[in-house]
Amino acid sequence: MTRKQTDIVVVGGGMIGLSLATKLAQQGRQVVVLERHDQPELTEELALRVSALNDRSRSVLADCGAWQKIQAHRTGPYNSMQVWDKDSPAHIEFSAVEINAEDIGAIVENNVAEHFLWESAEQAGVEIIQTDSWKLISAGDESSPAEVNVGEQLLSANLIIGADGGRSQVRQFAELPISFWDYEQRGIVANIHTEQPHNGVARQVFLPTGPLALLPTPNSHIVSIVWSADEPLAAQLLSETPERFAKQVETESGRVLGACECVSDIKAFPLRMQYARQWFHQRIVLAGDAAHTIHPLAGQGANLGFGDVSELCKQLQGVDLKALNDLTKHLNAYQRARKADTQVMIAAMELFKRGFGTANPVVKGLRALAFAIPNKFTPLKRKLAEVALGSN
Numbered sequence: 001m002t003r004k005q006t007d008i009v010v011v012g013g014g015m016i017g018l019s020l021a022t023k024l025a026q027q028g029r030q031v032v033v034l035e036r037h038d039q040p041e042l043t044e045e046l047a048l049r050v051s052a053l054n055d056r057s058r059s060v061l062a063d064c065g066a067w068q069k070i071q072a073h074r075t076g077p078y079n080s081m082q083v084w085d086k087d088s089p090a091h092i093e094f095s096a097v098e099i100n101a102e103d104i105g106a107i108v109e110n111n112v113a114e115h116f117l118w119e120s121a122e123q124a125g126v127e128i129i130q131t132d133s134w135k136l137i138s139a140g141d142e143s144s145p146a147e148v149n150v151g152e153q154l155l156s157a158n159l160i161i162g163a164d165g166g167r168s169q170v171r172q173f174a175e176l177p178i179s180f181w182d183y184e185q186r187g188i189v190a191n192i193h194t195e196q197p198h199n200g201v202a203r204q205v206f207l208p209t210g211p212l213a214l215l216p217t218p219n220s221h222i223v224s225i226v227w228s229a230d231e232p233l234a235a236q237l238l239s240e241t242p243e244r245f246a247k248q249v250e251t252e253s254g255r256v257l258g259a260c261e262c263v264s265d266i267k268a269f270p271l272r273m274q275y276a277r278q279w280f281h282q283r284i285v286l287a288g289d290a291a292h293t294i295h296p297l298a299g300q301g302a303n304l305g306f307g308d309v310s311e312l313c314k315q316l317q318g319v320d321l322k323a324l325n326d327l328t329k330h331l332n333a334y335q336r337a338r339k340a341d342t343q344v345m346i347a348a349m350e351l352f353k354r355g356f357g358t359a360n361p362v363v364k365g366l367r368a369l370a371f372a373i374p375n376k377f378t379p380l381k382r383k384l385a386e387v388a389l390g391s392n
Ligand SMILES: Cc1cc2nc3c(=O)[nH]c(=O)nc-3n(C[C@H](O)[C@H](O)[C@H](O)COP(=O)(O)OP(=O)(O)OC[C@H]3O[C@@H](n4cnc5c(N)ncnc54)[C@H](O)[C@@H]3O)c2cc1C
Pocket: 011, 012, 013, 014, 015, 016, 017, 034, 035, 036, 037, 050, 051, 052, 053, 110, 131, 132, 133, 163, 164, 165, 166, 169, 187, 188, 189, 226, 269, 287, 288, 289, 290, 296, 298, 299, 300, 301, 302, 303, 304, 305
C-alpha cells in the first residue's frame, strides 16, 4: 500500500464538491477529489437535470473560472417570474427591470456546470480520482490526520469534505445525525416543446397536488419542467404516454404557453427534506446536499450548496489545518452560519408546501391574500426578488 499526504480530500465531484475543490486549490491547498463518475460530456441535447442559479451561485462559478465557459456554452437566463395558484386568482409577478437587475437568475444544466467545473478544478491543480471504492478509516484527531483508503493508496488529509450528495457515505461514517421527512411527492422532470415562446419567464403554478414549474431553456420554445407531484398523481403521470403527459402539463398550466409536446425522457426523483443536525466531526465536514436537501419548489437546493462553498472557503482561508483546535473554531463558525440559512429556507419551503398542498377553504383564502399582498406591495415583492437573486 502506498501512502500519500494531502491537505484536503473532497468526496463527491458534483457542482458543490468541484467548486469547493477549485476554490480551496486557488487558496494554495493541495486537494484530491474522489468521484464515482467520469467528467460529464457536453451533448447537443438539453439535459434533464437543471438548476435555477441565483447571483451568488453564479459568482462562485465565476470565481472558479467556470461561469464564463458555461455561459458561452448555453444557459437560460430569465428576466421575470410568474407564480400563480390554480384554484384562486392569487398571483405574483416580478421582473428584473423592477429591481434594476439584468436578469433574475439563469437555468443551467447540472452536467454542463459539472463539465466546466471539472476543467477548472484540474487547471487549479486538483487531482481527481475516479472511484467509488474508497473507505474512510479515521476521522483524525489533534495529533493525527484523517485517513481514507482508495484502492492500493492510503490518503491522509487534514480535512475531509463530504460533498457526496443526499445519501452521503461520509456523513454516515462520521455518524452525523440527520432530521428528515418524506414529502411523499416525486419531482418529475422533462423537456417540453411549447407552441408559444417562453420569453425568458420562469413560471410556476401551484396545484392542490403540488407545484408545476416551467423553466425557460436557451431554446425559446422549450421549457424544462419540474412537477412536484403527490405520490398517487406521480404514479399516474409516469404511466402515461409522452403525448398524454404533455397534454396534462398543457391543461394544468392553463395553456399559458399553448400546445405542449414532450421532447425528452420523463424522469422522477423522490423528494425528501433532510438536514444534518451536526455538520462536522473531528476532521470531517459536510457541504451541499450531503448536509441538506430541500423541496425543489423554489429551486434553492444548489443555491444553498453554493452558499456553503462561499462560507467554508472564507472560514478556511489561511487557517493552519493541522491545528485541530483552530480548525474546529472555524468549522463551528461555518456550521452556525450555514445552518441558520438552511433552516430559514426549510421553514419557508414547508410553509409553501403545506399552504398550497391543501383544499381547506380557510387556507385557500389566506394564500390568496398572501399572494395578493406581495403583488401590490413593492417592498415585499422586492424582498422576494432578493431571495430569488441570492442577495438576501
Ligand atoms: C427535481 C429537482 C429539481 C431541482 N432544481 C433545482 C433548482 O432549480 N435550483 C437549485 O438550486 N437546486 C435544484 N435542485 C437541487 C440540486 O439539484 C441539488 O441541490 C444539487 O445538485 C446538489 O449538488 P451536490 O454537489 O451537493 O450533490 P450531487 O449533485 O448529488 O453530487 C454528489 C456527487 O457525489 C458523487 N458521489 C456520491 N457518492 C459517491 C461515492 N460513494 N463515491 C464517489 N462519488 C460519490 C456523485 O456521483 C455526485 O457527482 C433540484 C433537485 C431536484 C431533485
